[in-house]
Every structure is written in C-alpha cells, then in structure tokens.
Amino acid sequence: MSEALLSVRDLSVEFVTYGQTNKVLRGVSLDVPAHSQVALVGESGSGKSVTMKAIMGLLRSPPARITGGQLLYDGRDLQTLPHRERLKLRGTSMSMVFQDPMSSLNPVFTIGDQMGTILKYADRRLGRVRSGRERQARVQEVLSQVRMREPERVARSYPIMLSGGMRQRVLIAMALLSEPRLLIADEPGTALDVTTQAQILKLLKDLVEARGLALMMITHNLGVVRETSSYVYVMNKGVVVEHGPTAELFAAPRDAYTQALIAAVPRLTGGTRFGRREAIP
Amino acid sequence: MTARPMLELVGLSKHFPVRSPFGRITGAVRAVDTVSLTIPRGGVYGLAGESGSGKSTIARMIMGLTRPTAGDILLDGENITGQAGTRAYGRKVQMVFQNPGSSLNPRRTIGQSIAVPLEAHAYPRAGRAARIGELLDMVQLPADFARRYPHELSGGQKQRVAIARALAVAPKLIVLDEPTSALDVSVQARLIDLLVDLGRQLELTYLFISHDLSLMRNFAEEVGVLYLGRIVETGPTASVFEHPAHDYTRLLLASVPVISAEEEAMRPRIELIDGEIPTAEKLLARRQASHLPQDP
Numbered sequence: 001m002s003e004a005l006l007s008v009r010d011l012s013v014e015f016v017t018y019g020q021t022n023k024v025l026r027g028v029s030l031d032v033p034a035h036s037q038v039a040l041v042g043e044s045g046s047g048k049s050v051t052m053k054a055i056m057g058l059l060r061s062p063p064a065r066i067t068g069g070q071l072l073y074d075g076r077d078l079q080t081l082p083h084r085e086r087l088k089l090r091g092t093s094m095s096m097v098f099q100d101p102m103s104s105l106n107p108v109f110t111i112g113d114q115m116g117t118i119l120k121y122a123d124r125r126l127g128r129v130r131s132g133r134e135r136q137a138r139v140q141e142v143l144s145q146v147r148m149r150e151p152e153r154v155a156r157s158y159p160i161m162l163s164g165g166m167r168q169r170v171l172i173a174m175a176l177l178s179e180p181r182l183l184i185a186d187e188p189g190t191a192l193d194v195t196t197q198a199q200i201l202k203l204l205k206d207l208v209e210a211r212g213l214a215l216m217m218i219t220h221n222l223g224v225v226r227e228t229s230s231y232v233y234v235m236n237k238g239v240v241v242e243h244g245p246t247a248e249l250f251a252a253p254r255d256a257y258t259q260a261l262i263a264a265v266p267r268l269t270g271g272t273r274f275g276r277r278e279a280i281p
Numbered sequence: 282m283t284a285r286p287m288l289e290l291v292g293l294s295k296h297f298p299v300r301s302p303f304g305r306i307t308g309a310v311r312a313v314d315t316v317s318l319t320i321p322r323g324g325v326y327g328l329a330g331e332s333g334s335g336k337s338t339i340a341r342m343i344m345g346l347t348r349p350t351a352g353d354i355l356l357d358g359e360n361i362t363g364q365a366g367t368r369a370y371g372r373k374v375q376m377v378f379q380n381p382g383s384s385l386n387p388r389r390t391i392g393q394s395i396a397v398p399l400e401a402h403a404y405p406r407a408g409r410a411a412r413i414g415e416l417l418d419m420v421q422l423p424a425d426f427a428r429r430y431p432h433e434l435s436g437g438q439k440q441r442v443a444i445a446r447a448l449a450v451a452p453k454l455i456v457l458d459e460p461t462s463a464l465d466v467s468v469q470a471r472l473i474d475l476l477v478d479l480g481r482q483l484e485l486t487y488l489f490i491s492h493d494l495s496l497m498r499n500f501a502e503e504v505g506v507l508y509l510g511r512i513v514e515t516g517p518t519a520s521v522f523e524h525p526a527h528d529y530t531r532l533l534l535a536s537v538p539v540i541s542a543e544e545e546a547m548r549p550r551i552e553l554i555d556g557e558i559p560t561a562e563k564l565l566a567r568r569q570a571s572h573l574p575q576d577p
Contacts, residue, residue, distance in 0.1 A: 043465040147557060193331040194492055198536035199558045206556075220465065223495075223538025250540055264470035265495070268537055268544040270519060272499040274470070274477045 004031035004072075005182055005214050006055065006094070011069035013050055016062060024050050026238045027069070032182065032216050037208060039217040039229035039246065043261070046235040048218050052184055056096060057086055073182075088125050091118070095180035097172050097204070099187045104171060105159040111170055112155030115139040115177060122178040142173045147203060165196040172204060182214045190221065201227055222265050226250060234258045285358040287486035288320040288343070288454055293352035295338050295510075312338045314510040315352065320454075320503075325480065325487045327501025327518060329494060329533065331561075334507040336490045340456050343488065344376050357453065372402060375447035379459040381439035385431040391417075391442050392427030398449040416445040420475060437468035441475065448479070454486045462493065473500055494537050495544075498522050506530045508561065525549060528564050 013025040025047045032038045042048040053059045055071055057078065071078040073094060078086060098104040106114055116135045123130050130138070136155065143151035146169040159167060168189055175183055188204060189197035205228055208215045217228045225232050226246055233243040234255070242255040253259045266272045293316045296309040313335040320326040330336040341347040343354060345367070353362050361370055375398075378384040385394055395413050404412065414424040420441040431439055440460060447455055457476070461469040473496070480487060489501050497504055498518055505515040506529065514527040525531045531549040536558070539545055554563055 043467060147555075194494070195331065195532055195536045195558070195561060198538075199560075201538070202558055221538060222466070222540045226540050227538045261467060262540065264467045265540055266470075266473075266493075266499040267541065268495045268498055268522065268534070268539050269541075269547055270498050270522070274473045274499060 003033060005034040005074060006032040006216065007070075007072040008051065008055065009070040009072065011051065011054060011071065012067045013047075013054055013059065014065050014067055016065065024064075024238050025054070028235070028238070028240055029069075030233045030240060030243070032214050034181065034214050035212045036231065037205075037215045037217070037229045039219065039225040039232045040235060041219055041222060041225045041232060042235035043220055045237070047238040048220075048235050049186070050238075051235070052186060052216075052218050056090060056094070056184065092122050092126060092178040093180055094182040094184065095175040095178065097175045097183060097185040097188050099191060102159060102167070105167060107159055109158070110155065111143075111157055111159065111162070112136060112139055115142070115155070115170075115174055118174055119177050126178075138177065139173075142176050143170070145176060145207070146170075146173045148173075163196075164192050165199060168192060168196075168200050169203065172200075172207070176207070180213065182216065183208065184216045184218065186218045187220070189224075190219070204228065222250070222262065234261070284322055286319045286355075287322045287324065287357060288318075288326075288488065289353075289355040290316055290318050290339070290343075291353045291355065292317055293339065293342060293354065294350045295335070295342060295347060296350045311510050313342070313349075316505075316507075316510070316512055317352075318505055318512065318515065320486055320488060322453075323480070323484050323486055324503065325489055325501045327497040327504040328488065328490045328507060329492065329497055329504055330490075330507030331492055331533075333509070335510040336507050337458060338510075339507075340376065340458050340488070340490055343454075343456055344374065345370060368402065371398075372450045373452055374454045374456065375450065375452040376456040376458065377440070377443050377447050377460045380463055381436055381443050382431075382463070384443055385439055387431050389430075390427065391429050391431070391434070394431075394442065395427070395446045395449055398446060402450050404450075412449070416449055417442075419448060419479065420445045435468075436464050437472060440464065440472055444475070444479070448483070451483075452485075454488065456488045456490070458490045459492070460489075461496070462491070469496070476500075494522070494533060495539070506533065523547070528568050529561055532559070532561055532564055 008028055008030045011025055011028045015022045015024050028051055040048045040051065054066060073089060116139055119135050119138060139155055140151040143154050148154045148169060162170065185204065189200040192200065201224065219225060229246050232246045232249055233240050235241065236257045242249065242253065242258045250262065253262055293313060295313040296311050298306045299308040299310060301307045316339060318326060328336050328339065338347060342349050349362060353360050356373060392413050395416055396409055399409050399412060413427050417424055417426055422438060422441055461472050464472065479485060491497055501518050503516065504518045504521050505512040506527065508529045514521060514525065514530045521530065522534065525534055532551055535549045535551045537548065539548065551558060
C-alpha cells in the first residue's frame, strides 16, 4: 500500500502540560491515495485536528511530541525530511483550506495582496520567478475558478467587504494557488448558513473532481462526510475505531462507537427517537 | 380542543429604522414582518431560518427584550405585549441561549448562577439550596456541581446548567435559541433527550429556534420556515418536510447534508443555476420571473 499519496503510519502524539503527559494520538494509521476523497470524522477531542496538524507540521513542540510512527507523503518521510524540503511541500503540493471565520484572513490587506503574498513565497520556495503582474493574473484566474463572478473586484476588496460564503471561496482559492495535489480541508463551511454550506461543498467537490486532486476532509459532521468522501476514517479518543468505504460504513457500522454516533444523528426522514437512550461509549 | 394555546403571536412585526449619516430616518428594515403562530400547551414549535431571517428578533420580543412595532403576543390567553419583561412575566417564560460558554458568569459558581432567578423571584431563602439540588437533579447533574465553576464543566454540562436555571422559576414556556448548535452530535442527542423528558414531566411548551432541519424534524411537532422576517411556510413538521410547497423550504431541505440514501431520496431536487446551487434570492427571483404562483 505504498501507492498512497499521503500515508500516516501508527502515529502517536502526546502533550506534556504542567508535568502531565496526555497521549492524544495512539497509533493512528490512515491512507489518502492520489485522486481520492477521504474523510476523517470525529467529535471534539477525538484527535482529528491533531492528526491534521501533525501532517502539516503545525504541531507546536512543546507541548506536543510525536512519540512514534511515520508520516509519508509521496513516498517521502516528512519527519526526516530537511526543513527546507518540507517547506517546499507545505502550502504548495499539500495545501489547506481553513474554516472560514474572519480569523484566517488579514483584515487590513486586500484579498489580492494576501493571495499575491502567498503566491510570492510559494514561488520563492519552489525557485519559480514571476512578476507582480503575473502573480495578480494568477490570483484572478484562481478566483474565477472558485466561481467568483468579478475576480478583479474581489481582488481589490478587503475581507470585511465580502460575505461569509465569499470569504470561504477565497480560502479555497488560496489553497489552489500553487496547484496542489492534496487538499486538506478543515471543516469548511461549518460557520456558514446551511444553503451557503451546500454551495461551498459542491464547489469543493467539483474542483477536486475536475482537477484530480486528493481531498482529505476533516469534520465532525457525518452528513458532510457522506457528501464529500468515498472513504472514511472514524476517530474517537485518539484512535481510529473504524474505517471503510463511506456508503458501506454508514449502512452497516461495526464499531460500537460508530454505531452510537450514527444513531445520534437526527434524520431528515424523522424516526429518530428522542427520550431515554443508552449511554454512548 | 377547547384549551387555550400557550403562546400566540398575532401579526407580530419589528421594523428597525435605517438612518442617514446625519441621523435622519430614511427607511426601515422589516426584521420581522407580520408573523403569526400558535403553540398549544405542551407543544413543540420549531422556527427554522438562516441568519437574518428574524428568528432571534422574534425570540427577543417574546422575552420582552425588544418592543414589537406592531402585533400582539398572547401568553396563555393573556395579551402581554405591554408587560413583557416584568417579573410576573419572567415567571412564565424563560430562555435557553445558544452559547453556554458565554451565558454563564465565569466568576459565579453553578449554584450561584442558578440562584439568581430564585433571588429575583423572591424564592424563600431557606429553601434555595434544596431547590438548586433538585434542579441539578432534574437536568441529571450531581448535586456537588453547585460548588463548581463554569470552566470546570463541558459544553453539554454547561447547557444543562442553563436549562436548570431556566427551570428554576417553574416556567410554562421555554424559548430555546439554537440550544445545541455548539455541541457535538452525541452530546446534542442526550440534551434533546433531556428536553423531551422534561417537557413531558413538567408539561412544558417549547419554542425551538434552529437552523438544523434534521433536528427540527425529530423534535418539533409543528414548524414555521422564516425567510427575511416572514413565515413562508408552516404546518406539521412531517408534512412540511415531505411536501415542501415553498421554494425556500425546498432549497433549505435540499441543502441539508444527510447520512442515508432514504434521506437523500427525500430531499427536493433544486435545478442548478450556472452550475451552482442557487442562492435563495436567485431562486426566488427566477420563480418571480417565470410568473409561477408561489404562495399557497
């Protein structure tokens, strides 16, 4: 199974705070093959975000410490890779779509400035040369790829001038700037209204399929998992408790936690019985 | 049915003035526009809508935090439009807010927080500690939680405390404003279980405000869909969900991420515009352009 674009092998992470050691990930393994759509689902505290941060090299150490396991990207071990080489991958070949809130955009620079800066540094790391004008052309190209109707106007706008849905589109555009092979999406659209969220998920899916990207969707929403992935890993308390093709796993979950989690989701068709129920393990 | 409804809203409106930079009133935003609804005693009414639909403004008017521009609010048959916000009224209507993290005072213990409504309503001092223990028990929290502080509690536990505080004065109607939107799905399920059980035991009437249609389908008996301050569709939850008549309801239902093929089959199909799921404005504009009747 070495063909996977991203492969996490037996990853263990612990956090040391106030002299106490917490094992946050205990032997997590998962594969994201090229051109595939994989979801990592779990509730708060399950370890899904820590897994994502370990992959992206965003874990702060201390307090975090990777105590075991391997992170393989395109056959290369990310942990033993020289720092410079790792930087070359991050934000270029492997790219992230962050959750909307205003917090991921700088309020005092225009969208065009911010995207231009990202592109400039990505180019520099990869040893590419592009003029400012060429960069802005690329920025507008990507903005129209995320179906922004007036890319020039958006590029001139400050984040506060855009709606939540448009800001989320900008964040997707930022991730696409350097033509990545792997997109890691962290709960995109959860801060948005349900109709806007549906638009964003459809856009993301269309882009991933049209460009043959690999997508790793990190979410707590089982509905989002079903809409955006063909394979799913379910995490609970730092362990992958179950994984399999999304449709099969949802139809017949084997693990007790997954079963309880799926049973807890209210159904649009009704029939979810509220009132006394058994405790969730 | 001879019983009086627990809550009745009749033509309720709230307009906010729009002012020019010099303070002149140049127009009005119709945040809530002639909304009427009726909730029977012990019923659960779901108010569904997205941001800007006016659902929170309705909640604020019912709680007496905002004065309506027009219309009446009848609680248990009594018109309370003028007296909303008074003590006597507060005894009958309570609210549970969305974010349990910010609705509890971090410097007060849980017991002190629950005691606030008891003090305000002159509950006998001698019985307060016992009442707090009883309330914590009702929301299935151990009695020693009274001595803890909010930061020691999980999100679900904090929301239980908020419910206990709302129940302190034995109200008849509880307004639930997105009570579970900040919680994990398993925690949400247990909190809704609790609300259902309490509703039965105490014969509570709920106004449940949410954007989560799947949850609404399973909790509310009747539903009203709000769009730009107006109820565009209303009826028993099951029939509105199975046969949505209004384009906006259809769009909302079509947008819900679901987890089974049965649910997917039930979702309305919305025609894409320019390869995209249309926004509500676009969808409704297209309906108008085609001169098809919409309002039933």
